[in-house]
């Protein structure tokens with residue numbers, strides 16, 4: 188083969204390989220195909236062999252399921268992958284209930300009302316529809332932003348549940364947006380423009396004379412992102428048409444500005460323009476969109492982060508997160524590690540120095556000095572959008588380093604405590620709070636003055652956090668499971684069913700965690716792979732069994748427990764994570780802390796009482812009062828108070844941060860039940876009881892039997908531990924091995 192023919196063959200082979208990576212994810216392309224491409228290069232096979240390879244790869248690219256429209260460019264620097272949310276179904280529980288309430292609202296909302304500002308701006312009839320209020324009122328400067336969130340949420344509702352009403356809402360809405368965009372000449376707008384406010388606001392922004400409070404690029408980002416989600420999740424051709432026309436307008440509008448002019452423009456909040464333009468590159472393969480994305484890199488914010496400097500003090504918080512997410516997306520498009528460092532440093536600084544116990548950050552929508560936590564426990568803490576964005580950034584980073592549990596420890600903390608509780612469960616439309624107040628006697632249901640100052644409403648609020656709340660509650664299933672070429676990652680513990688179609692396997696997770704300490708994962712078919720289970724850094728003494736026997740794997744806190752085996756139908760993994768009290772101390776005051784029980788931040792129920800300072804909690808008084816719910820009592824300022832999960836903190840005044848007195852009750856034991864039915868006689872049977880803070884917890888072992896035959900290294904039955912009432916001797920050849928002071932098992936040496 189001549190050098191020219193060879194390099195041409197290899198180049199084409201590699202481009203097909205890249206396409207395949209994007210379409211199929213690692214299961215199909217890793218191993219065989221990568222080695223095929225490499226062998227094409229190394230061995231300089233014949234042209235015929237290369238052509239045969241390309242044909243076979245091309246066939247495979249057309250047989251992969253997933254999103255309605257898949258990206259055509261693979262992400263660089265990534266070693267774990269999310270499942271499409273159509274592959275994960277939520278089981279009954281709080282997450283499913285949140286999802287259902289939001290979906291009810293999504294299907295209820297009148298798209299003629301939602302089209303009002305677009306039709307009006309693009310000089311079309313509003314067809315007698317009523318005006319919206321709040322942040323979508325015809326007089327509100329950045330009207331027309333919420334519709335982008337609705338498009339994303341409708342698309343996700345469809346992707347998750349194949350709900351035809353959600354897809355109709357989305358496609359009907361987009362069809363009308365196309366009519367608006369097509370009327371631009373009559374409206375006096377440039378080709379492709381689409382918004383609820385005049386294009387002249389961009390002229391004013393570029394001239395430095397925009398004073399009406401508008402954040403025009405922020406709105407354009409929302410519309411682009413919504414159209415993108417409708418295109419890729421539903422496959423709607425109109426969405427692609429409108430999206431590419433609007434993106435073309437973005438290119439034209441920004442191409443004429445100098446670098447310094449553009450940097451001045453970027454001083455006004457501009458949302459996730461780098462993110463959505465990068466995504467457009469992944470979806471189309473057109474590098475034009477990366478070029479346009481780069482124009483939105485805001486040097487004043489990104490440069491200090493590249494140097495790992497915390498210069499966040501005083502910045503409007505939610506303006507910044509999308510810039511970091513954009514950097515993460517640009518890293519995966521380019522492989523340029525500078526982008527990755529920016530995103531990673533921003534995440535680390537925010538999590539470690541600016542986040543409250545519930546995972547949220549910011550006060551009065553702004554960052555303050557590093558570690559200023561107790562200093563800012565006010566009514567307007569933890570804007571919801573910030574946490575929505577931090578969770579997106581967390582996903583972006585974890586897939587580049589999936590051996591670290593740090594990311595999903597944070598994800599669980601924020602999703603469970605702030606975001607699940609952002610929604611009001613008493614509202615059938617799932618309305619949400621803007622802030623999560625952390626002042627003593629604070630309460631949820633606090634929004635900005637324009638939009639009611641309360642929970643969101645059907646048509647009179649439409650603030651940013653309502654929009655991101657719609658997205659959050661339509662993608663709750665998207666981060667429970669991930670995969671790589673040989674593994675399944677279990678990052679979150681929630682009742683759910685994963686249809687791992689690439690392996691023709693279903694994994695059913697059954698749990699009431701965090702009310703109980705155990706989750707089970709049942710596998711329904713035969714195949715060989717590794718299940719990697721996140722062991723939270725805050726945990727201690729996690730026990731994992733497979734079919735009732737010890738999994739025999741490390742469960743060290745802050746690692747992934749890795750169970751490698753050839754799975755058989757019905758194999759069941761049981762994970763028990765001991766739940767105990769712990770303190771999350773404020774960075775700036777060691778005598779001020781939130782109390783957690785396992786992953787759950789607790790709050791005290793103060794009814795309608797107003798407080799002026801953090802009550803002093805007698806830590807030793809804390810005790811759980813129910814095994815079927817997360818109900819607790821404790822003594823604060825000398826009075827008995829009831830405590831429960833912060834995610835259930837709606838409809839009353841609460842306390843999250845306390846002044847501290849004394850020490851927490853001692854840690855309790857694992858409530859493990861082991862039951863096996865393998866051959867021969869029962870060798871151990873009994874139970875463990877322990878009392879913690881007045882609560883008695885019991886560990887029961889029943890019918891633990893030892894196997895027969897040679898080569899069996901499993902263990903069967905508990906044989907000792909604090910409070911153990913059964914036999915303490917194991918039958919030969921087994922010996923009693925302790926995993927902690929509460930728990931031991933009969934093991935072969």
Ligand SMILES: [Zn+2]
Pocket residue numbers: 505570571572573650651652653
């Ligand atoms: Zn917001």
